[in-house]
Amino acid sequence: MDLVANNLSYKPDDQYHLNEVSFNxxxxxxxxxxxxxxxxxxxxxxxxxxxxxxxxGEIEFDGKNFLKIPVWERNVAMVYQQFINYPxxxxxxxxxxxxxxxxxxxxxxxxxxxxxxxxxxxxxYENRKIQELSGGQQQRVSLxxxxxxxxxxxxxxxxxxxxxxxxxxxxxxxxxxxxxxGLADETILIYSTTDPRETMELNGEVIVLDEGxxxxxxxxxxxxxxxxxxxxxxxxxxxxxxxxEAKISDNQIRFEGIxxxxxxxxxxxxxxxxxxxxxxxxxxxxxxxxxxxVELAEISGSETLLHLKRGDTKIIVSIEEVLNFKxxxxxxxxFKIDRAYAFHADGKLASSPFGGLNG
Amino acid sequence: xxxxxxxxxxxxxxxxxxxxxxxxxxxxxxxxxxxQSVNGGVTYIPWVDFEPNLEGWKVLIKSPAKGGVDxxxxxxxxxxxxxxxxxxxxxxxxxxxxxxxxxxxxxxxxKNNDITFFFISQRIMPPIVLSIPFxxxxxxxxxxxxxxxxxxxxxxxxxxxxxxxxxxxxNKVPREIDETALIDGCNPYQAFLKVVLPNSIPGxxxxxxxxxxxxxxxxxxxxxxxxxxxxxxxxxxxxxxxSVTPWWSLSASALVSVAPLIIVAFIVERYLSKxxxxxxxx
Numbered sequence: 001m002d003l004v005a006n007n008l009s010y011k012p013d014d015q016y017h018l019n020e021v022s023f024n025x026x027x028x029x030x031x032x033x034x035x036x037x038x039x040x041x042x043x044x045x046x047x048x049x050x051x052x053x054x055x056x057g058e059i060e061f062d063g064k065n066f067l068k069i070p071v072w073e074r075n076v077a078m079v080y081q082q083f084i085n086y087p088x089x090x091x092x093x094x095x096x097x098x099x100x101x102x103x104x105x106x107x108x109x110x111x112x113x114x115x116x117x118x119x120x121x122x123x124x125y126e127n128r129k130i131q132e133l134s135g136g137q138q139q140r141v142s143l144x145x146x147x148x149x150x151x152x153x154x155x156x157x158x159x160x161x162x163x164x165x166x167x168x169x170x171x172x173x174x175x176x177x178x179x180x181x182g183l184a185d186e187t188i189l190i191y192s193t194t195d196p197r198e199t200m201e202l203n204g205e206v207i208v209l210d211e212g213x214x215x216x217x218x219x220x221x222x223x224x225x226x227x228x229x230x231x232x233x234x235x236x237x238x239x240x241x242x243x244x245e246a247k248i249s250d251n252q253i254r255f256e257g258i259x260x261x262x263x264x265x266x267x268x269x270x271x272x273x274x275x276x277x278x279x280x281x282x283x284x285x286x287x288x289x290x291x292x293x294v295e296l297a298e299i300s301g302s303e304t305l306l307h308l309k310r311g312d313t314k315i316i317v318s319i320e321e322v323l324n325f326k327x328x329x330x331x332x333x334x335f336k337i338d339r340a341y342a343f344h345a346d347g348k349l350a351s352s353p354f355g356g357l358n359g
Numbered sequence: 360x361x362x363x364x365x366x367x368x369x370x371x372x373x374x375x376x377x378x379x380x381x382x383x384x385x386x387x388x389x390x391x392x393x394x395q396s397v398n399g400g401v402t403y404i405p406w407v408d409f410e411p412n413l414e415g416w417k418v419l420i421k422s423p424a425k426g427g428v429d430x431x432x433x434x435x436x437x438x439x440x441x442x443x444x445x446x447x448x449x450x451x452x453x454x455x456x457x458x459x460x461x462x463x464x465x466x467x468x469x470k471n472n473d474i475t476f477f478f479i480s481q482r483i484m485p486p487i488v489l490s491i492p493f494x495x496x497x498x499x500x501x502x503x504x505x506x507x508x509x510x511x512x513x514x515x516x517x518x519x520x521x522x523x524x525x526x527x528x529x530n531k532v533p534r535e536i537d538e539t540a541l542i543d544g545c546n547p548y549q550a551f552l553k554v555v556l557p558n559s560i561p562g563x564x565x566x567x568x569x570x571x572x573x574x575x576x577x578x579x580x581x582x583x584x585x586x587x588x589x590x591x592x593x594x595x596x597x598x599x600x601x602s603v604t605p606w607w608s609l610s611a612s613a614l615v616s617v618a619p620l621i622i623v624a625f626i627v628e629r630y631l632s633k634x635x636x637x638x639x640x641x
Contacts, residue, residue, distance in 0.1 A: 051538050071541040078542050084535040088557040101544035145543070 001027050001062040003048070003151060003188050008057035010043055017043040018054060027152075028185045030204030032220070033192040040212040041104035041192035045155045048190065049076050061153070074153075077146030081158040085130045086290060091117075091141055092126035098149045116144040119178060136167040147178075156191045160198070165301075172198060196238045200224060200259070208232050225354035230347040233277050233359060239305060241341070242283070242315040244276045253337065256311040258290050263338040265351050273345030280305070280318040281323035284332035297325040306331065383614070390611035392413045392446040395411050395608045415607030418599070419615065430612060437575065437592040438619065440506055444513035445570035449563065451514070452521025455550060459522070460529035461537065475526050478519040486579045497584055504588045512580055524569065528562030529555070564627060571623055575616075592616055 003025040010018040017040045018240050033041050046052040048059065050071035066074065077098075085094050095116055099109045120140040130138060139159060146154055159175075160168045167244055179189060179202070180316040193199060199206055199220055206223045208215040215235075216228045227233040227241075234240040246255035251267050253260045253276060266276075292308035292315070299305075299322055306317040306325065317333060325331070342350040388403055391411035402408035421427020455478075458464075459471050481489075493512050494503070502508030530556060540550035556563075581591040596612045599605055 010522065049538075049542055051541065070546070071538075071544050072544050074542075076542060078539070078541070080535050082533065082535060084539050086536065086539075086554055086558070088554075088560075101549075142539075149543070191546075274511035 001186060002060075003066075003153060005048075005059045006048060006058045006060075008044075008054045008059065010040075010047065010052065010054045015041075016212040018047065018057075020210075021212070021214055023207060023214070023217070024242055025188045025190070027188055030179055030189045030191065030202060030295070032199045032202050032204045032206045033190065033209055034194070034196065034206055034223075034235060035192070035201045035209035036194055037250075039209045041156050041194075041209055043212070044209065044310040045078065045157050045190065045192055048153065049078050050074050069218070071115070072182065075149070075151050076153040077140070077149050077151035077154060078155040079142050079146050079157065079159045081161045083135055083142060085138055085141050085145070087130050089130070091122065091128050091130065091133070092127070094130065094141055094160050095145045095148050098135060098145060100322055112146075112148050116148040119147060120144045121174070136163055136171060139163065139171070143175075144180075150187075152186060153188045153190065158193055160192070164242070172201060176202065178304040181339065196224075197234045199236070200265075206236075208235055210235060226349065226352045227341070228349050229278070230275065230343045233343070237279060239280050239316045241277045243343075244278065244313055244315065245284075246274060246276045247272075253340075256313045258310075260335055260337050263340065263353070265353060265355075266337075266340060266342050269350055274350065275343040275345070275347075277341035277343060278337075278339065279316075280316045283315065283317045283333050284336065285317075285319065286332055289332040289334035290330055291330050292332060294325045294327055294329040296327065297323070308333070386610040386613050389606050390608075390614060392607050394603075410555055415605070415611045418605070418608040419611055428595060428608070429597050430592060430615070433590045433592045433595040434615070436506060436589060440509045440513060440591065441574035444510045444517055444574050447510070448514050448517035448521045448570050449567055452518045452566065453525050453556075453559075453563065455518075456522050456525030457529055457555065459526050461534065475522065478510060478522040481515065481519045490580065490583050493580065494583060503584060504586045506589055508584060509581065509589070509591070512584060513574050513577070513598060516577070516580070517574055520567045520569050520573065523564040524560070524563055528559055532558055564630060568627055572620060575620060 005021060005023050005025075008018050008021040009016065019040075021044060023031075023038075025134060033044060035041050043052060043242060047054055048066075050069065051065070054068065059072075059110060086097060089097065095113045096109050099112060103113075103132070106277055113126070114123070117126060120143055122137065122140050122144065125133070125137070130141065133141065139162075143159070156175075158172055163171060180224055189204075190267075191204070203220050205217070206220050207217050209225060210231055216232045223232065223236050234243075244255055246253050248262050248266060248269050251262050253262045253266065253316075290310070292310045294306060294313070295309050296307040297304060298307075302320070302322060304319045304321065304323045306319065308317060308331065310316050339353050341352050344350050374595075388405065389397065390404070391405060391413070392409055393412055393414060396402055396409035399409075405411040418427045419430045422429050459475055464471050476509060491539040493515075497503045497508045497512070500508075502511065536558070537550050540554040541547065543571060545553060576593065577591075578597070581594050582597075585591065585594065593616070596609070596616060599612060600609055
């Protein structure tokens, strides 16, 4: 049972929320929608759920026109980024709600709800009020409520974004386990997120969305290794990929008075307006390197993000240890240039170290 | 410091209690007095200061033929009109408020907020301005001097209150809750009845309380729109007044007419102290 969309567009105001979005989702797979905030992720999920009707385009599920079926008959489940539960019901009643709505036998409901509670690790909480739970627990309840339905389509709209760092890690692992073993083979799982790391960890098919448009579709690894444009490279990396305007001539990459020997996959690109992309993790501190000035140093967790500047070129370097820098300090860095990407002036990928569009 | 705090706390509680309870005590004692005791200086304690009698209360249930003012029928009229009008106002007002909160209406430059304001604007006009159209309207449909006519007018007056309170309340209930209910298999009516409404009970109680209070205390429209067939309590109480101010029966009628509101207040207070009003929506 596939979920197929054709040219979905939705433009409630001046901006496209969805712009000619097409996809073909197959049962039993995990799809990750990666995009920045306001890129149309929620709109897309709501359209699939039936809460929004697109201006144009079609959605088919199992060969039937999905747009003609009202939300309450679609058999989808959705988890919101806000922890949405029914505040007037306790945990058990919350999870049982969709089953009661289907008029299922009470003993079967009890059994299913207990199973769902177990799979999200909330056994023993069934009589608690929703308001007595922490954010992470509330989100588990809404996840359990969507699991219990055995919906053919499960939509998760940035389910972890409002949780603190530690809970996010923990819940992400649990999600991965659930997705890999707990779900029936015929479920289509659609997970939206802004976080590239989450995308890579979930390791499903990725749809990169920006301003309502699909930029690239492919397995997580492919998106990471061969982003087809500058924009995808920015969206699928955190911190965003460094973009350096450079020239390549005589087998040298030249920018801001620096000459770096071009690796093989870049050496033949001699056009004007070329942009070199380099991940922040592919730059390292090195005594014999090139001098840059520190603009800002952020320490996040166990890593340090250095914002550096030289002339008009600004780059971000991530270092896997906690270091103290002052603003305007001089640091010396080296580029792992064999990991560099090149993009044409129009933003399209010219060459990637992983062999995409080589030469 | 701590002792001072406790002292001040109880001091103010006592002062406030005296402030609130004293008028009721005054009315209660006065209702058992006769002409002599009312005009014979400061007297408070029955049997010591004055000899209590039930004249003030008896007047309220004696028929006019026996020199009394029968308030029993107006009392039940008032109860009936207030409750019916409040109930209908709450039902209609809640439905309108939900629509105004969840759906977008547009007719030219008129949008949701304008419609909400239109409801409230009915309460901005001074009653005297409304009285003439109401009078003409009721007389044209032959409902002057009838309970039905009063109920119609009170719905017009009370529904804006319900709409106003409930629109604000529904706006605070996240839309995602309705959406989740739809996704979980409710049609829009079920989503409203099973999910939105149960989470709006605090708003319904507040709106209901205001409707009952405003309906119960209204004198003006009850006075203008009724004559002899039907009378409401506030109008009847005024009829008590004569050349000699009957403080005793006025006090008794005041106590009787404030009783329903006190009962309502106690019910709401019970509900409040159970904590049901707080934390319904996070």
